[in-house]
Amino acid sequence: MSVEQFSTKGRLADVGEGITGDELQLAARNHGMPLEALRYDLTPPGLHYVLVHYDIPMTSASNWRLTVDGCVEQPLSFGQTELRAMGRQTVRVTLECAGNGRANLHPRPISQPWLTEAVGTAEWTGVPLADLLQAAVLREDAVDVVFTGADHGYERGVEQDYQRGLSVAEAIDSGALIAWEMNGHPLPPQHGYPLRLVVPGWYGMASVKWLRSIEVIDHEFTGYQNAVAYRFRTEAHDAGEPVTRIEPRALLIPPGSPDFMSRHRFVAAGTITLRGRAWSGWAPIERVEVSVDAGATWQDAKLDAGSNDDLAWRSFEYDWDAGPGEHVLTVRAYDESGRVQPVEAPWNRGGFANNSAQRITVLVQ
Ligand SMILES: Nc1nc2c(c(=O)[nH]1)N[C@H]1C(S)=C(S)[C@@H](COP(=O)(O)O)O[C@H]1N2
Numbered sequence: 001m002s003v004e005q006f007s008t009k010g011r012l013a014d015v016g017e018g019i020t021g022d023e024l025q026l027a028a029r030n031h032g033m034p035l036e037a038l039r040y041d042l043t044p045p046g047l048h049y050v051l052v053h054y055d056i057p058m059t060s061a062s063n064w065r066l067t068v069d070g071c072v073e074q075p076l077s078f079g080q081t082e083l084r085a086m087g088r089q090t091v092r093v094t095l096e097c098a099g100n101g102r103a104n105l106h107p108r109p110i111s112q113p114w115l116t117e118a119v120g121t122a123e124w125t126g127v128p129l130a131d132l133l134q135a136a137v138l139r140e141d142a143v144d145v146v147f148t149g150a151d152h153g154y155e156r157g158v159e160q161d162y163q164r165g166l167s168v169a170e171a172i173d174s175g176a177l178i179a180w181e182m183n184g185h186p187l188p189p190q191h192g193y194p195l196r197l198v199v200p201g202w203y204g205m206a207s208v209k210w211l212r213s214i215e216v217i218d219h220e221f222t223g224y225q226n227a228v229a230y231r232f233r234t235e236a237h238d239a240g241e242p243v244t245r246i247e248p249r250a251l252l253i254p255p256g257s258p259d260f261m262s263r264h265r266f267v268a269a270g271t272i273t274l275r276g277r278a279w280s281g282w283a284p285i286e287r288v289e290v291s292v293d294a295g296a297t298w299q300d301a302k303l304d305a306g307s308n309d310d311l312a313w314r315s316f317e318y319d320w321d322a323g324p325g326e327h328v329l330t331v332r333a334y335d336e337s338g339r340v341q342p343v344e345a346p347w348n349r350g351g352f353a354n355n356s357a358q359r360i361t362v363l364v365q
């Protein structure tokens with residue numbers, strides 16, 4: 001049997017087809033952030049969402065090397081001590097998986113079936129990627145920068161190391177970091193120990209974990225994760241457009257207490273302060289609106305005094321005068337680039353960037 005025959009093909013769920021065993025297997029490995037963890041400014045690492053395409057590699061900091069080579073005047077190789085000597089910076093970043101929202105699409109692309117929980121915010125500490133590239137001195141023919149992780153696997157018949165490319169401009173201007181700490185502690189194994197890339201504002205796929213190599217190349221990178229996987233397509237044969245930065249999204253901390261199975265909420269009548277977080281990878285959040293009648297009418301939420309200049313989420317609140325009965329709560333975010341979170345985002349085959357507004361069903365008693 002060939003690799004192609006043994007590999008799973010990409011497909012859409014049939015009309016009415018429930019979650020498959022393969023999707024359940026992925027959902028159990030790659031967990032989301034429970035929405036009540038929106039309460040924390042910084043997501044405790046065990047509650048931050050996790051996405052791993054293949055297996056979590058078993059790695060050790062003591063013999064780890066990071067190489068920087070290709071179209072550079074000065075190829076470099078760093079151990080942990082040498083890398084730390086290059087500088088130290090901490091950046092607060094909201095990471096979100098590009099597939100967040102996928103399982104709510106119709107038809108549903110068969111893949112990691114996220115609802116709305118593939119998000120988390122951490123303080124990442126490391127050395128700016130731009131400083132490493134400067135130390136290596138880019139040659140004139142430098143076009144793209146390729147980041148390779150230590151994990152290896154197969155996707156739709158293609159054997160690969162997990163790899164992503166950025167253009168030289170994106171690599172330098174995005175404020176990307178080569179990080180060794182998450183919230184002040186060494187990276188946990190599932191988040192890339194001992195080293196990972198963190199690209200602020202970009203969907204998570206750009207932030208390569210278990211980073212072992214940075215190669216500067218003189219042409220556009222056409223690896224699987226850039227040219228095949230993370231593309232907006234409506235037809236299977238389209239070349240599609242690349243998935244890049246995070247679209248605006250607001251999420252409410254589900255109020256009151258949940259029903260175990262449905263997660264529908266029970267709250268007592270009266271004034272209820274609804275709280276949540278909003279973010280965008282394109283520009284700071286400028287406004288959040290709340291609807292307590294399933295999107296029929298919208299009111300402005302109060303944003304906290306901060307900003308998300310550093311592209312971390314911003315908190316908001318809204319006092320709801322809750323009367324008895326069933327209500328559907330929904331929220332939407334606006335950013336300073338003019339992007340507005342849609343009530344219903346357009347469909348695409350990969351199920352990427354589905355930032356359709358969250359809906360929470362509440363029974364007020
Ligand atoms: N080496 C490697 N890096 C990776 C991945 C992976 O599978 N392997 N998954 C990517 C994807 S799709 C996402 S959304 C983020 C998730 O980061 P987290 O698990 O730290 O939240 O890691 C990215 N970096």
Ligand SMILES: [Mo]
Nearest residue numbers: 097098204205
């Ligand atoms: Mo992702």
